[in-house]
Amino acid sequence: MEDSPDTAIPHDDDLEPFGRPLFKDPSVRHLRRVGVVDVGSNSVRLVVFDGAARSPAYFYNEKIMCALGAGLSETGRLNPEGRQRALAAIRRFQILAQGMEATPLTAVATAAVRDAEDGPDFVAEVERTTGLRVRVVSGEEEARLSAQGVLLGWPGSYGLVCDIGGSSMELAAIKGGDVGLRMTSPLGPLKLKEIKGGRKGRRAFIKDQVAAMAGEMGAQRDRLFLVGGSWRAIARIDMDRQGYPLHVLHEYRMTAKAVRATVDYIRQEDSNALRARCGISSARMDLVPLASEVLAEVVRVFRPRDIAVSSYGIREGMLYQQMPQQLRDRDPLIEACRFAESKDARLPGFGKTLYKFILPLFKSAKPDRLRIIKAACLLHDVTWRAHPDYRAEVCFDNATRANLGGLKHVERIFLGLALLHRYRNKREGTSFEELYDYLPEADRQQAEVVGKAMRFGAMLWPEEDAIPGEFRWFPKKKVLELRLSEAAWPLLGEVALARLKSLASSLGAEVDLKMQR
CATH class of the missing domain: 1.10.3210.10 (Hypothetical protein af1432)
Structure with a gap:
């Protein structure tokens, strides 16, 4: 039996960050076009969702590498060049969304904007010049949304969601369709670039941070879900190393042994040749070796049963947040x-x-x-x-x-x-x-x-x-x-x-x- 209409519409507190109901009836099959702008530390992306309500398709997906968080640890401010690139990208995205009838856009910003002293000024400038209001989410909120994105693709999953961005890495435990304990850390590759002491100092920093997170999160022996562009790039390199022919990153599986072998492969191979073979941008490839060091330590410490790559993350988690339970329960x-x-x-x-x-x-x-x-x-x-x-x-x-x-x-x-x-x-x-x-x-x-x-x-x-x-x-x-x-x-x-x-x-x-x- 379907719910009555009043129970199908989420409460006002659940409408954020969209501010409006997306799923008015749990029997809905179709999702009206929804546009999301994700202002990350490394990239700014527009995704427009359409299609099946429970399994929305990417009607449009564009990413601009801006490196907003580059140099943030030293200056405390957003990268000036990245800031201009991000503003230009958001202006473009607004025009595109209007043409696709995907307005009003919803925008969220993560680690770089929330940590920078000029983050509020950047948010104000975006609204002043484009009319788009940007919601800055906390690290724990980012972890929760990413975990909900994983649940969009794997209903009822158990495990640990690990989301890496440019300036941070979040962990969230999921169990039986619910998001549990979640944490954030400064383990994004843009931050790691600025750690003193070279590779030795960086490895010590990574080791300490992961150990602290493991102490809080407790034993995690289920599946490790990897969310984020740097993880997907590493998975693509793992495919290259193994000659794997199906280049679909979502649900790609790796073992701890494969991760260790791929980390070594990244260290040994010529980065330009690897980038060209795997179709990875130069801006992303610059971050991959640093991210691979983090992944190796996460896998070593948490010892997951297996490892799965998720193309779903914070943007999909925002949709999942508004889904009535009857819709979430569907395959x-x-x-x-x-x-x-x-x-x-x-x-x-x-x-x-x-x-x-x-x-x-x-x-x-x-x-x-x-x-x-x-x-x-x-x-x-x-x-x-x-x-x-x-x-x-x-x-x-x-x-x-x-x-x-x-x-x-x-x-x-x-x-x-x-x-x-x-x-x-x-x-x-x-x-x-x-x-x-x-x-x-x-x-x-x-x-x-x-x-x-x-x-x-x-x-x-x-x-x-x-x-x-x-x-x-x-x-x-x-x-x-x-x-x-x-x-x-x-x-x-x-x-x-x-x-x-x-x-x-x-x-x-x-x-x-x-x-x-």
Whole structure:
């Protein structure tokens, strides 16, 4: 049952920093366009969100490297050049947002602006020249928002969120969907540049700071979630070191051993060559070696079970803050797929029917696999506008690289392979073959069955909410039974029958056709 409207709207205290409700009804599927400006110590970014309410897409995303926090430890003031660059960027973002109908923008500023003696003057200048009000958040608030951003992508997660910016690093514990203890520290790479004593002095400073945080945070043996541009750059370098072919940073996993190897790799490799190979800006690459020293110490001290990179952070956390609990509880992957189906499929709503139709083929599948199969059914028809010769590859490319939350990399590949087989019997001969090996053979085979089942089921769609037949699967007998109503027999044309036989072949089964009476 849905909440009544008065319980769906957040209280006034929960509307900050937007100052207005973004989710007026927990049943909402669509998020009206929302623009956020994040004024960080190293960069200023505009993100405009749109799309599925529970899993918003990046309608627009632009970053300007400003280094507002450079030299702050020595002067106590914002970097003058960075300040001018930041003002110019915000002016540009205001104009862009107006054109995209994403106003009023919401702006937040973090460590550099809150620590600088001229931070209030900068905020006043931004409002005076652009009309944009900037909310300066505390370190603990920054940690909370970043942790909420992680929860947007991983509902109910347990672990430690580590968010690194230019001038600070925040930690926040998350457990069962709630944000717990949180801390801030001066471990941003711009601050580390100004530590006296060279590498030895810097390492001692990092060690002391991390030890102090560990003393406050306590034992953390769950997952470590990495938030921030410097962490993402390190993850991209880890991909380069290992020759990893799927360059999607969100949900990329690393081990403590991999982190240590990549820190050494960064130290040994030519930085210019590494930057060019990995597509990292020179301004970011200057900070990566310093950030890698921090990461190595965090991993050494906290000893996480595993490490996951999050593309979601403070900006997404602001959205999550306003979500009604009913919306938070939904699966971000399924919500994104439902939205895509409603927007792009020829028969919106048929994905649910198709899922019910093919479900008997997967009686022994675990819930985690069933949600991916359900996602595939919802997405099975969203690329129908692509040229028939390219639909299969477009499907695979979209699934593996799209802005979808709640997906491990291997799940992306499974989803992509299932959708590829929705349009193509054979998976050989594509440009994606190097990715197939990341799935066990049994999973590749199951993805093929999912795709071929959808390929056949899509031919029996005269109505949105009913397929005039049902599957029965007898794995021990290797018999695939299809029962069709008498009225539906004309749908079993030559092409449909060929697709049914192809599905049975992938199952190693015989087909048994029966008429429902």
